[in-house]
Amino acid sequence: MKFIAVGSYSAEGLAGFMKNPKDDRKTVVGGMVAKAGGRLDELYLTRGSHDVVAIGEAPDFETMAAIKILIMASGAFAHMDLLEVADFNAIGAKAAQLAGSYKAPGQ
Numbered sequence: 001m002k003f004i005a006v007g008s009y010s011a012e013g014l015a016g017f018m019k020n021p022k023d024d025r026k027t028v029v030g031g032m033v034a035k036a037g038g039r040l041d042e043l044y045l046t047r048g049s050h051d052v053v054a055i056g057e058a059p060d061f062e063t064m065a066a067i068k069i070l071i072m073a074s075g076a077f078a079h080m081d082l083l084e085v086a087d088f089n090a091i092g093a094k095a096a097q098l099a100g101s102y103k104a105p106g107q
Helices: 011-019 025-035 061-074 088-098
Strands: 002-009 039-045 052-057 077-084
Touching (some): 002 061, 025 039
């Protein structure tokens, strides 16, 4: 599965980053994802509502959820969302197959 993970560092995580600003976080995170059977393609430090954006592939959502648990338990992140990349055309085709099968309450 292709994934996008977005997260925000905790104060503790930022303090650690400032302590060693030359630490290659892409190598560290990429090694962890590889150990879980996946691949980290990109890791960005971003400006905005999230500090970090990671893009890559993993065997399944459960693998990414386990990685999220590991990262969150370390205290480095205050928040993290996992997004699974979806195929618009495949979803549209399934929706078309289901069209007319749902009625809103009261209709």
